[in-house]
């Protein structure tokens with residue numbers, strides 16, 4: 620596409636800049652083995668799972684410079700979380716974490732779509748270094764982190780269909796700290812002995828899953844990110860609760876020592892520890908917060924444009940200078956480079972590598988311009 624036709628992209632399309640990709644499903648190049656340490660560790664994930672090296676990745680560090688108060692962030696309405704003890708939940712050791720399957724009667728009502736629960740799982744550290752949360756606040760890890768995973772059941776028939784869509788998932792993240800004994804978490808932890816090894820399954824009687832969440836659910840961080848495990852699809856609307864829940868030291872120790880990544884007959888058992896991904900770069904994005912007590916992030920200095928028309932013009936200008944070739948216009952089949960501009964028009968999805976067509980300052984002022992635009996027109 621030439622610079623000329625670029626300027627003809629409908630203005631409405633521009634507003635989609637901050638929506639994420641609409642990826643075409645991509646089979647891993649080879650194998651599906653991955654782990655947190657060793658030859659298949661985090662650093663190698665992008666080789667087999669390109670999205671792990673792409674944009675909008677999670678987890679991230681939550682710090683003042685990227686936070687912005689948003690008065691529209693209301694407490695989530697959790698429906699069907701109070702399960703009957705006659706319901707049975709499947710507890711599984713999948714070799715990466717311990718997970719509890721959740722029934723489709725559990726869902727979140729007041730997000731842009733209805734998101735139906737599918738499973739919950741945990742991330743943790745080890746007994747010597749009990750700092751295994753995935754998200755961090757001002758660089759600080761918590762002892763562990765619970766994720767309750769939901770998929771967009773308004774738009775997609777099942778988890779698999781939703782998994783690689785930009786609006787596919789909504790995950791609730793709960794920080795876990797050491798404190799008093801927690802009888803609700805014990806309803807899961809007391810079954811660890813039955814799922815010590817990869818592939819083992821057990822039944823957990825239903826209980827009120829909401830007890831696993833902090834009492835104060837009004838205060839949370841909200842941003843668009845990714846699955847924190849391969850294939851790392853950037854498909855998650857994150858809600859990270861500000862306040863941690865507490866479990867006892869003994870309970871945390873059970874989490875850190877009871878489980879193995881390997882099967883029961885594996886001659887080289889591997890303890891399930893440190894199953895958290897390290898924080899990812901978070902540039903040119905914002906995290907919205909539902910609470911006030913954060914220092915306002917430094918005021919935006921760049922006001923590139925007040926109308927989308929001007930913005931499109933400006934972009935065209937920059938683009939023209941380096942006379943883009945058709946190679947710079949790629950569809951989402953490509954492995955995502957570091958900076959890309961995504962535009963979704965009525966009929967197609969396009970992306971440009973902005974570092975090529977618009978390096979350095981130009982890129983950041985452009986992005987800021989789009990940000991300003993989408994904020995004012997939202």
Ligand SMILES: *[C@@H]1O[C@H](CO)[C@@H](O)[C@H](O)[C@H]1NC(C)=O
Pocket residue numbers: 648649650666667
């Ligand atoms: C998988 O692919 C990567 C990158 O293409 C390569 O380096 C690696 O050797 C492959 N592994 C296997 C088991 O084929």
Ligand SMILES: *[C@@H]1O[C@H](CO)[C@@H](O)[C@H](O)[C@H]1NC(C)=O
Pocket residue numbers: 701702827
């Ligand atoms: C959950 O359900 C049980 C059994 O129906 C009920 O006794 C309990 O009060 C409910 N808890 C909440 C918090 O609604």
